[in-house]
Every structure is written in structure tokens, then in C-alpha cells.
Amino acid sequence: MNWASMRVGRRAVVIGAVHSHARTRAHAPALIGRAGVVVAVLRGGSVALLQLDDAPHDLPGGTRRWPFHWGDLALDKPDEVTADPVPAYVAGFEKTAVGIVQHAVRPGEGVALCSSSAGPSPVCGWSLAFSANISRACPKCVALASGS
Numbered sequence: 001m002n003w004a005s006m007r008v009g010r011r012a013v014v015i016g017a018v019h020s021h022a023r024t025r026a027h028a029p030a031l032i033g034r035a036g037v038v039v040a041v042l043r044g045g046s047v048a049l050l051q052l053d054d055a056p057h058d059l060p061g062g063t064r065r066w067p068f069h070w071g072d073l074a075l076d077k078p079d080e081v082t083a084d085p086v087p088a089y090v091a092g093f094e095k096t097a098v099g100i101v102q103h104a105v106r107p108g109e110g111v112a113l114c115s116s117s118a119g120p121s122p123v124c125g126w127s128l129a130f131s132a133n134i135s136r137a138c139p140k141c142v143a144l145a146s147g148s
């Protein structure tokens with residue numbers, strides 16, 4: 001099994017389309033920020049066929065499956081493959097003097113666990129799961145999210 005075929009079944013968020021096929025790229029504004037599942041790898045592993053979560057009538061041409069270059073996808077971490085696909089907390093972002101801080105936000109609420117104001121990712125909206133493992137994660141939110 002090569003590295004590409006091991007990614008079949010992984011969840012991914014579309015973060016761009018610049019590396020992908022022209023047909024995919026043409027619909028980039030409608031596709032970026034959407035999430036789905038990698039259902040196949042194409043072209044010797046260089047391209048992922050992503051099946052989006054959205055209903056066909058919300059998608060360009062009613063098409064749920066789109067080929068993306070790996071560079072245009074943000075994959076969930078491997079240890080989350082078998083986890084519940086609905087995240088307990090989504091990532092909210094706050095600009096501070098030291099950079100962007102990631103807060104944990106309950107889906108649909110828009111206020112971080114630590115009560116800081118946090119906005120959605122400009123690229124992915126509220127579709128990114130909160131990750132306690134990145135260096136910019138808010139320590140208060142990490143503690144509150146893991147303690148609940």
C-alpha cells in the first residue's frame with residue numbers, strides 16, 4: 001500500500017484549487033471550504049477523488065465527486081479516521097499581538113470555550129475541527145475541551 005492509497009477513506013477539507021485540474025479550478029469559489037471523504041486516488045496517486053458532504057443540488061453541476069491535487073486538500077490527522085466525523089469543537093481564530101491563536105468553539109455558537117472572541121477561518125469557515133496539537137492552540141481552550 002503506498003502513501004496515497006492509505007489516504008482513501010480520510011476526511012479532507014478543500015483549501016484551494018490552484019494545483020488541481022482546470023475543471024476543478026474553474027469551480028474553485030464554489031468548492032473551497034467544503035469537506036468530504038477521499039474515495040479514490042487517481043493518476044498514480046497524485047490526485048485524490050473527493051466525495052463532498054454537500055447535497056448534489058448545492059454543488060456545481062450537481063457533482064459530488066471532484067478530483068483534487070493533494071496540495072489543495074487539508075487532511076484530518078490519521079488517528080481521527082475512525083473518530084466521529086462531526087467534531088465536538090470547531091476551530092475559531094483570533095488575531096493577537098503574537099499571531100493567530102486557535103480557539104475551540106462549539107459548532108454553531110461562535111464564542112470560544114475560554115470566552116475569547118473567535119472568528120471562522122477565512123478559507124474554511126467553521127468547517128475545521130479544533131486541534132489541540134498545534135502550537136497556536138489556545139491553552140485555556142485545550143484544557144476546557146479535553147476536560148469536558
Ligand SMILES: [Zn+2]
Nearest residue numbers: 103114138141
Ligand atoms: Zn481560547
